Amino acid sequence: MIVVEVLDRRGAVRRRVWLRAFPATLGRDYRSDLVLDDRYVDPTHARLERDDHGGMVLTDLGSANGILEPSGGGRVGRVTLHSGTVVRLGRTVLRFIDPGQPVAPALREDHGPRLAIGRSTPRDLALAVASVGVLLFNQYTTATGRETLTNLVGGTLGILVAVAAWAGGWALVGRITQHRFRFREHFLIPAAALVVLLASDTLGDYLKFLWPGRVDWELGVSLVGLTVLVAALAAHLSRVSVMTRLRKWLWSAAIVGVLGAMVALSDDDGDAEFSDQARETPLKPVGARWIPTESPATFFKRVERLQAAVDSLAVRMASRDSLHLE
């Protein structure tokens, strides 16, 4: 017994036919065992039969358009079929399946209602409250004027609306691809990402404040940020598709990588080594005795090295200029 699947242009199964007796004929003729409604298919186009080894073989019966191996393959007179072999007859794509072939286990069904926001677990609720709290706190501590409650809430609401719009977009995609809206989950992903990003930013500021100049803390914060973005994207993707775990991480990393590279390229016109290094210097309310310090003498010893740095910069800038002139 063999299952023949007639596929549509996007590869979805349109019709599934069980052939039990062989040889069986395929064609437009109504007496065929598998009737194909395709003007490019001959009345008696091909024959399906067992070969000497017990395998299945499809043979062209001298048709006008023949049997084609799909994806650009040429015309063949005879094809040995395995489970999953795809061929084209005229404009019809057929896939042959051995009914004994094992199938993938069932996907776990989300039993929640299809459109509603969904029931929140205590963990979700805690995450939502934490993100709103962190946003409010961040808004409050970075305000430079006399802040009113309305200003603070307004600013935070603005960010939440943006997050909701983002979540709504993903939820719509999920509704189309997976028939599941899952707004709550798509909302919590960026909320959690925001909490991690703001926390790592603050931590980076404190590290930079306490131990300036020795480690590139900013690079660390950027790496954490990129990782968080990849993770968030992977989490969104796993909710709108049935991609394997590896594929969804690769896709996320690729998307973030491309976006990151575009931002990096637009930031810097190729003269990064000649750009000014006057970066932000955060100040933090830390008690004097907790701040690691050096003596003025050791600081100025380090300053001494700047002369050589600036002088070699001048030399490199001069050689760059002479290159540009040529």
Add this chain to the structure above:
Amino acid sequence: MTCSPRGKDSFQRALRLSGALALFFGWLAAGLAAQAGSPDAAAVYRRLASRVVKVQCIETSSGAKATIGSGFFVSPRGHLITNYHVISDLVARPDRYRAELIDLRDRVRPVRILAIDVVHDLALLRTEPGGDPWFALAPAAPDRGARLFSLGHPLDLGLSIVEGTFNGLLEHTLYPRIHFTGSLNPGMSGGPTVMAGGEVVGVNVSTAGEQVSFLVPVDRVMALLRLASQPGYQRPDSLLQAVDQQLLQYQESYLAALFTDSAETITLGGFRVPTRPAPFFKCWGDATHGASLPYQLVRHQCSTDDYIFISEDQWSGVLELTHTLLSTRELGPLRFYAIYSGQFSGHEFAALSDEVVTSTRCKVGNVRQQGLVLKTVFCTRGYRRLPGLYDAFLRVAALGTPDTGLVTTLTLSGVTFANARRLAERYLASIARAAP
């Protein structure tokens, strides 16, 4: 240096503007002349006009003039004086520019630079002697209030004479300038200002607008002439190198005494900080008492007025120190430090093209001294055309107090790296807690 056409564009703009205003000023001048009608000015002009020339820098590839100014003969052998800034293009790019003069009879004559004094903004030029009459130099300064006459080519409108008064030397400046009450305009730079008898008192150099103008005292001209007439004097091969040397020498002359132990200090909040490091600094104070802000700012600032014109796209020589005291009664430490961070971060040098300065490099540290913990940033950049000269700033914030902050900055320009480092170290050492 408003008297200098600091760029072709601005100069051409000035010319266009002058076209529009010419009618008005023509009428005004006619009125004033009729009213004031000084017979001296007419006589001075008649007698001296042929000794003043127009000096211009020509861009060789286009043949168009890049800058214009004035100059005047000081010897029968074709020696002329003008401002350094009139011919600075030629000094910076001798391969791209040439200089020429146009005398009263409209003859165009090539000139070459014999000597320069970048600090005082003077240049000694020479042309083929053509029997030109020359100026005598005044041996002594006139009395305050003496009537002076300034000659030159304002806005390239033709030789003009401006009447004004001598108001002595400026006080508390790094290099000497005569305060001349009279209207100098772009293009008159490098022209002579003379007494009624025709002796040169000073060289037109800049204006602060209205009637406040400045002259280079004539003794600087004499010094330059003496230098160039020494036996064996050789014109420097590279004038830019001479500029470099002069700036290097000049900074040594005034930096040594700054921020020593006996330096003047003021108390700001709980801090003792330096102020007015030398008489040639001018200091200002300022405070915000806005009820709309949850914190208070007190500012104190000292700087030198004198800056040195090096080229159209570079000036130097300004020293500045600023203190900003921040305090709050109502903000918590987190919010106060967010504002404090904002005040401290993002300080930059004056914007100069990367053709003249390198990009900036910094060191950041937490420094402990005299019981204070200080966030300390030292940044520097080098002068690309003038080796050995740097800009630098030291920016310091006092840490550890939840409701008070002090940001203090020392900015140095056109100094050696060793001097920048030494002054920054001394400056840092002079910051202390105020005695209760």
